[in-house]
Amino acid sequence: MNELIVDELGPVTLVGGGDLGEGDLNWALSLTNFLVAADGGADHALALKHLPSAVIGDFDSISPQVLAQIPPDRLCRVTEQDSTDFEKALRAIRAPLVLAVGFLGGRVDHQLAVLNALVRDIGPPCILLGAQEVIFHLPARIALPLQAGETVSLFPLREVRAESVGLEWPLEGLVMRPGGQIGTSNRALGPVTLSVDGPGLLGLVPRHHLPALIQALM
Known part of the structure; x- marks a missing residue:
């Protein structure tokens, strides 16, 4: 180390x-x-x-x-x-x-x-x-001030379960894993809240949301 x-x-x-x-x-x-x-x-x-x-x-x-x-x-x-x-x-x-x-x-x-x-x-x-986007590792819960129609992509590098508020295609009930279900090219309906049950899920949102993402992760 x-x-x-x-x-x-x-x-x-x-x-x-x-x-x-x-x-x-x-x-x-x-x-x-x-x-x-x-x-x-x-x-x-x-x-x-x-x-x-x-x-x-x-x-x-x-x-x-x-x-x-x-x-x-x-x-x-x-x-x-x-x-x-x-x-x-x-x-x-x-x-x-x-x-x-x-x-x-x-x-x-x-x-x-x-x-x-x-x-x-x-x-x-x-x-x-x-x-075109900013990439981050999702914490247990995060809220982002997205606009309707903006792309939200989620990509698992481990098996995870997630919940969402404000996505066109909700995440409830999905088990995402590498080589299986992923969550790319989803769309926001407005502000979005994401929750995950453990580590391993990458989030991608439009790069102009960088300042808001910094505040959310800090």
């Missing part, structure tokens, strides 16, 4: 080395108080003129040119190879919430590893900012 590296009272932005949408890092930083890079995410940060307060990972992805620009006391090397840089960073952060950018797009195996880590509750609650 990693040692604690970041200990913040407010939400933290974590930038990775995957695809980074235009303006995504600046938007995340407008909603959080602290920037951490997971290994090669430091390249994204410096390219946009942001110096991370900490860089966490095994440093196999960060470029030598960027590595040389990071003050040594901000470089936090974690050499074990049994976890991804995303997991290493989450384990090393204590904060109310992590907003992760630069972890979607690009290699599918990397994205699958990130989603797998999300449902394992490694570290603080975490939101992934994507090109």
Whole structure:
């Protein structure tokens, strides 16, 4: 297990080395108080003129040119190879919430590893900012101020049972599991409340609801 590296009272932005949408890092930083890079995410940060307060990972992805620009006391090397840089960073952060950018797009195996880590509750609650939606691991209950007609997708990575208020196709009575029943492309009738009986269910809602989702998860 990693040692604690970041200990913040407010939400933290974590930038990775995957695809980074235009303006995504600046938007995340407008909603959080602290920037951490997971290994090669430091390249994204410096390219946009942001110096991370900490860089966490095994440093196999960060470029030598960027590595040389990071003050040594901000470089936090974690050499074990049994976890991804995303997991290493989450384990090393204590904060109310992590907003992760630069972890979607690009290699599918990397994205699958990130989603797998999300449902394992490694570290603080975490939101992934994507090109069209935000992805999060559902807590026991969450209420979101959605608008009628907006897409709500739910994808299980473990067997779960859920209940819903405000969805066009309610979840009551469904057992969702990988390789079985899923819940993608549902639609909101208005504000939505979701409840689950245990961990393992990913939620996806339109990305403009990011500020509301941050408040709901905190």
